Amino acid sequence: MHELSLNSRALPRVSPLILKLFAAYSRRYMRRRFHAIRILKSCSLPQDLSRPVLIYLNHASWWDPLLCLDLARRWFPNRSSFAPMDAASVDRYKIFKHIGIYAIEQDSIRGATAFLRTTCAILSVDRNIVWLTPQGRFTDVRERLIQLRPGIGALAARMPQVDFLPLAIEYTFWTEPRPEVLIAFGEAIIPGREACRSAAEWVELFSGALRNTQAKLARHSYRRDPLDWLVLDRGASGVSAIYDAWRMLRARLSGATFSCDHQPEKWT
Numbered sequence: 001m002h003e004l005s006l007n008s009r010a011l012p013r014v015s016p017l018i019l020k021l022f023a024a025y026s027r028r029y030m031r032r033r034f035h036a037i038r039i040l041k042s043c044s045l046p047q048d049l050s051r052p053v054l055i056y057l058n059h060a061s062w063w064d065p066l067l068c069l070d071l072a073r074r075w076f077p078n079r080s081s082f083a084p085m086d087a088a089s090v091d092r093y094k095i096f097k098h099i100g101i102y103a104i105e106q107d108s109i110r111g112a113t114a115f116l117r118t119t120c121a122i123l124s125v126d127r128n129i130v131w132l133t134p135q136g137r138f139t140d141v142r143e144r145l146i147q148l149r150p151g152i153g154a155l156a157a158r159m160p161q162v163d164f165l166p167l168a169i170e171y172t173f174w175t176e177p178r179p180e181v182l183i184a185f186g187e188a189i190i191p192g193r194e195a196c197r198s199a200a201e202w203v204e205l206f207s208g209a210l211r212n213t214q215a216k217l218a219r220h221s222y223r224r225d226p227l228d229w230l231v232l233d234r235g236a237s238g239v240s241a242i243y244d245a246w247r248m249l250r251a252r253l254s255g256a257t258f259s260c261d262h263q264p265e266k267w268t
Contacts, residue, residue, distance in 0.1 A: 043184035153199035160192030186213035
């Protein structure tokens with residue numbers, strides 16, 4: 001199966017212009033709908049990623065692809081990012097075909113073969129990243145019985161020099177009218193540095209790593225302590241334009257400092 005990873009014809013096409021425009025639109029779209037995007041300081045991105053990377057995450061929301069696109073553009077500007085998606089969704093949102101999304105036919109042998117062929121081809125290049133939601137469906141962040149599809153295990157068996165990096169995501173309300181986006185990375189797993197495992201055993205290992213990362217993220221989400229987090233992006237604040245304008249006027253007349261936030265904090 002290793003020869004599948006060398007088939008360059010399997011690589012998805014990416015239009016740099018469309019990707020740049022769509023990424024800018026997506027970031028602006030998210031900033032209007034979320035209060036902040038925060039990463040847990042104790043679970044930030046590893047600094048020694050020099051190999052191909054597969055970032056696998058829990059599938060918490062419809063927002064996941066836009067969030068991953070934003071993270072890819074701002075955190076990995078010198079790498080090319082790709083992601084598989086259900087073929088029906090790609091047909092519905094055709095712009096995805098131009099930004100590194102590749103269609104996969106789910107629940108079929110042909111689809112599984114195409115997934116392995118394309119993903120191995122991508123990960124045969126050091127500067128490439130694949131973003132994967134191996135649960136295959138939307139799941140509540142409180143669901144602790146994590147069941148990943150077997151494809152990620154088959155990839156680990158074929159690509160021993162790839163960093164498999166768990167990423168936990170939550171969308172939650174704290175003190176503001178708009179929700180927070182919370183993320184945390186786990187420890188990277190490199191199959192070639194681990195004991196030899198079957199594909200099913202790799203799935204279990206990755207499931208446990210993602211489960212532990214989600215649990216740590218949940219504990220800090222519960223604390224709601226801004227000092228635990230690094231703010232990657234700040235979105236919309238305040239209640240409404242008219243009410244916030246009145247509050248700002250009152251603050252200026254009284255000489256006080258004005259903030260749109262319901263509970264102002266120091267942004268880092």
